Amino acid sequence: MPIARAAKRATARLGAVVLAGALLAACGSSDSSDSSDSAGGKVTLNVDLFGSFGFKEAGLYEEYQKLNPNITIKQSDTQDEADYWKSLQTRLAGGGGLADVQGVEVGRIASVTQQQSDKFQDLKEFGADKLKGEFAEAKWSAATTKDGKILGLGTDVGPEAMCYRTDLFKEAGLPTDREELASRWATWDGYLELGKEYKKKAPAKSAWLDSVGSLYGIMIGQEKERYYDASGELIYDKNPAVKEAWDTSVEAAEAGLSAKLDQWSPQWNQAFAAGSFATIPCPAWMLGYIKGQAGDGGQGKWDIAKLPGGAGNWGGSYLSIPRAAEHKEEAYKLIEWLTAPEQQAKVFQKQGNFPSSTGAIETIADAEDEYFSGAPIGQIFGDAAKESPVQVLGVHDQNVMQQITNALSEVERKGVSSDKAWGTAKKGVDNVIG
Amino acid sequence: MSLTATAKAGPRSPAGTGPGPDDGRAAALRRTWRKASPYAYIAPFFTLFLAFGLFPLLYTAFVSLYRVELQTSGEMEWRGIANYTALFTDEYFWTSLRNTFTIGVLSTVPQLAMALGLAHLLNYKLRGRTFIRTAILLPYATSVAAATLVFAQLFGKDFGLINYVIGLVGFDPVDWQTGTVASQIAVSSIVIWRWTGYNALIYLAGMQSIPHELYEAAEMDGASRWRQFVHVTLPGLRPTIVFTVIISTIGATQLFGEPLLFEGSISGGISHQYQTLGLYMYEQGWGFFHLGRAAAIAWVMFVLIVVLVGANALIARRRARKEAGR
Numbered sequence A: 001m002p003i004a005r006a007a008k009r010a011t012a013r014l015g016a017v018v019l020a021g022a023l024l025a026a027c028g029s030s031d032s033s034d035s036s037d038s039a040g041g042k043v044t045l046n047v048d049l050f051g052s053f054g055f056k057e058a059g060l061y062e063e064y065q066k067l068n069p070n071i072t073i074k075q076s077d078t079q080d081e082a083d084y085w086k087s088l089q090t091r092l093a094g095g096g097g098l099a100d101v102q103g104v105e106v107g108r109i110a111s112v113t114q115q116q117s118d119k120f121q122d123l124k125e126f127g128a129d130k131l132k133g134e135f136a137e138a139k140w141s142a143a144t145t146k147d148g149k150i151l152g153l154g155t156d157v158g159p160e161a162m163c164y165r166t167d168l169f170k171e172a173g174l175p176t177d178r179e180e181l182a183s184r185w186a187t188w189d190g191y192l193e194l195g196k197e198y199k200k201k202a203p204a205k206s207a208w209l210d211s212v213g214s215l216y217g218i219m220i221g222q223e224k225e226r227y228y229d230a231s232g233e234l235i236y237d238k239n240p241a242v243k244e245a246w247d248t249s250v251e252a253a254e255a256g257l258s259a260k261l262d263q264w265s266p267q268w269n270q271a272f273a274a275g276s277f278a279t280i281p282c283p284a285w286m287l288g289y290i291k292g293q294a295g296d297g298g299q300g301k302w303d304i305a306k307l308p309g310g311a312g313n314w315g316g317s318y319l320s321i322p323r324a325a326e327h328k329e330e331a332y333k334l335i336e337w338l339t340a341p342e343q344q345a346k347v348f349q350k351q352g353n354f355p356s357s358t359g360a361i362e363t364i365a366d367a368e369d370e371y372f373s374g375a376p377i378g379q380i381f382g383d384a385a386k387e388s389p390v391q392v393l394g395v396h397d398q399n400v401m402q403q404i405t406n407a408l409s410e411v412e413r414k415g416v417s418s419d420k421a422w423g424t425a426k427k428g429v430d431n432v433i434g
Numbered sequence B: 001m002s003l004t005a006t007a008k009a010g011p012r013s014p015a016g017t018g019p020g021p022d023d024g025r026a027a028a029l030r031r032t033w034r035k036a037s038p039y040a041y042i043a044p045f046f047t048l049f050l051a052f053g054l055f056p057l058l059y060t061a062f063v064s065l066y067r068v069e070l071q072t073s074g075e076m077e078w079r080g081i082a083n084y085t086a087l088f089t090d091e092y093f094w095t096s097l098r099n100t101f102t103i104g105v106l107s108t109v110p111q112l113a114m115a116l117g118l119a120h121l122l123n124y125k126l127r128g129r130t131f132i133r134t135a136i137l138l139p140y141a142t143s144v145a146a147a148t149l150v151f152a153q154l155f156g157k158d159f160g161l162i163n164y165v166i167g168l169v170g171f172d173p174v175d176w177q178t179g180t181v182a183s184q185i186a187v188s189s190i191v192i193w194r195w196t197g198y199n200a201l202i203y204l205a206g207m208q209s210i211p212h213e214l215y216e217a218a219e220m221d222g223a224s225r226w227r228q229f230v231h232v233t234l235p236g237l238r239p240t241i242v243f244t245v246i247i248s249t250i251g252a253t254q255l256f257g258e259p260l261l262f263e264g265s266i267s268g269g270i271s272h273q274y275q276t277l278g279l280y281m282y283e284q285g286w287g288f289f290h291l292g293r294a295a296a297i298a299w300v301m302f303v304l305i306v307v308l309v310g311a312n313a314l315i316a317r318r319r320a321r322k323e324a325g326r
Helices: A002-033 A060-067 A081-094 A106-115 A128-134 A137-142 A166-171 A178-184 A188-201 A212-220 A240-254 A266-274 A286-294 A328-338 A341-351 A358-363 A377-387 A397-414 A418-433 B002-009 B021-063 B082-088 B091-122 B129-135 B144-154 B161-169 B180-208 B212-220 B225-236 B238-253 B257-263 B277-287 B291-325
Strands: A043-050 A071-078 A101-105 A153-165 A207-209 A277-283 A302-305 A313-320
Touching: A043 A081, A043 A328, A060 A071, A060 A328, A060 A341, A071 A081, A071 A328, A081 A101, A081 A397, A081 B277, A101 A106, A101 A328, A106 A137, A106 A313, A106 A397, A128 A328, A137 A153, A153 A166, A153 A286, A153 A328, A153 A341, A153 A377, A178 A188, A178 A302, A188 A207, A188 A240, A207 A212, A212 A240, A212 A277, A212 A313, A212 A397, A240 A397, A240 A418, A266 A286, A277 A286, A277 A313, A286 A302, A302 A377, A341 A358, A397 A418, A418 B091, B021 B291, B082 B291, B091 B129, B091 B180, B091 B225, B091 B238, B091 B277, B129 B180, B144 B161, B144 B180, B144 B257, B180 B225, B180 B238, B180 B257, B212 B225, B225 B238, B238 B291, B257 B277, B277 B291
Parallel strands: A043 A071, A043 A101, A207 A277
Antiparallel strands: A101 A313, A153 A277, A153 A302, A153 A313
C-alpha cells in the first residue's frame, strides 16, 4: 500500500513542520527579548536582580550609558530572593533565558562555587584577579572556588544595627538617644528587658519587635559558624550559637514582644507605615526597604543604634555572569564599573546598601542619613563591618535558615512549644537536604 | 452528426479528461485522501500532544525513579521506587494529601450547591437576564493571581476587611493565615468565588435542555418552585452534575495557585496547614530542587486523579442503572 505509506509520511512531515514551527517560535521569542543590534555596534545588556540593589535608584545605569553610548542596560528584578533564585536555577538548568548579569545572594554563593562553577563565567579570564585588593577579604574569597575561579564581584555587605521608632519610644516613656539605647541594650538580655518595659506602656496595637524571624536572623549573623562547619559538614543542630539565637527568639515570642508578622509578607510591609512595631533589627540593606515601605511619612521618625550583643553581618550580594550569557565581555566591564568604589559609595548614599569595597568604605565614613534622624550610618555600619566575623558559608544556608524561621513562627503565632517547634525545624531541614 | 457527437460526449466526465490511464490513479488518490485527510486534520493536535503531553508524562515517570537535583541536573542517581516509598513515611506528604481533600470538600460542595441554586434562579424569566448571566462569569475571567492577592488583603490579620467586619459584630479577629481551619476556609473561599459562576452557567445550559412542558405541568399540579427544583430540575440535570463533579474533583486535586499566592509561602503556611499536593510538589521541585521526588509526587497525583474520576464515573453509572431498573 504505497499510498497509505505516503499518507503516513505526509502526516509525519506535517507533524514535523508543526513541531518545528513551535520550536522556532520559542527560539524567536527568546531571541527578541535579549536583542542585540549588532548592526550599529549597539549592545543591550540585561541585568537580572532581586530585592533592591539600588543601581537604578542611584542613577548608575544612566551614568554608564552616558559613558558608553553603545550600551543600553535593561534591568528586571524580583522582590523576593527565594523566587528569584528559583527562576534562575530553572534557567540555568535549561541553559536559556539567562541575563548577561545575574545577582547572587551571599547565602547562595557557596552553592554557586561548589555546585555550579561550570555554569558561571570565570571572571579571571577578563582580568578580575587584579581587583582582589579592592575588596574585603571575606567577600572576595567567598566567591572564589577551590581551584581559583572567580565567579562573582561583590556589591554590598550586610553589617547589622538596630532600627527603631523614636516617636513610639517617646510615647512609651523610653529614652530615644541612640548612644543611651546602645548602652541599655548592650546585650540581648538588655534588649528583651527594654522590650518588656515598652510593652507595659506601649501605644495601642504596637509591639516591640516586628517578628522573631528577624531577631533570629540578626543574631545568627553575629556568628562565625552557623549551619555548616569549615569542612562543609552540617552542624546546625549541634551548634550552641544556633541554640542561643533560637532560645532568645523563643523568649521574645513567649513574652509577647513581637507583632507576629511574617517577614516579606504584605502584612509585614503594611506594618512599617502603621507603626505596628517599635524596633526592627536592620542590616544595612534594610534601610532602603524601610524607606520604601514606611514612605515619606516615616521621615525623621526612625533612628538607628548599635546592635545588641556585638557586630554581625546579614546578607550582601554578588554580580555574576552566566556562561550562557550573550555579551560576556561587555557584561564584565559593566559589573567591574558597578562594583568599583565610587559606584558602591553612591549606592550607599542613596539606598543604604553598605559597600564591600574597602576603598568605598573609607569615603563614606561620615555619612549621615536624614531619614533616620540624621543617624551616623557611615560610622555605625562601618564599625559593624570592621568587627563582624568572617562567616562560614554552606550550600543550603538559605534553606536551613528558612526552615528554622518557619518553625519560630509557629512558636510566635501558634504558641507551639519550643521543643516541638525545634522538631519541626529539624524535619524541615531533612526535607530540604533530601 | 451533431447528435452523435453529443451522444458521444455525454458519458464523458464534466472535466473533459478522457478515460485514459490517468483517470484511475486520480480517483484512487482522491479516495485515499478522503480516507487519510481526517488523520491529517487531527495530526497537529496529536503531534502537540505527543510532544507536550505524552512525552513529559513518560519522562516524569522516568525521572521519578532517580535522584535528580535541579542545581546539578546532569548527575542522575538511580533510586528505583525509593522516591515513592519515601512518600509513605513523609509526614508532609500525608498532611498535604489531607489538606487537598479537606480544601477540596470545603470548596467543591458549597460551590456546586450554590451554582445549582443560582442556575435555578437564572433559569426563570428575570429582567436583565443576559447581563446577570454574563456577570456571574466575571470571577472566572479574573486571573487567579489577581483574585488571590485581593483575597489575601481581605483576610489580613491586622488590616483586613473581613476581620474589621467581624470586629464590628463584636468577635475577636481571626488569624486567617495561621489557623488550620481558618486558612483552609480562606483558601476555599477564593476557589468558590472563582468557580461558582462558571458551574452555574454549565448547569444553566443543562437546565435549558429540560423540556419546558415539564415545568408547566408541574406548575399546573400546584408544585412550588422548590418542588419543581427537586423533582424536575435535579433528575434532568444528573449527567451535567456528574460532569461538574468530575471536573471539580480534578480541579481540587490540582489546586495550586490559590494556596501558593494566599501568603506567598511555598510551604502552605508555617506549619504546612494549607499546603496542597500541587504545592508540595512545587516545594520539592522548585523550592528544594529535588526533581526526582517532585516527579514521584506528580505521578501519585496523576494516579489519584484517575482513581477519583474512575470512582465518580462508577458511582454515577451504578446510580443510573439502578434508576433504569426501577
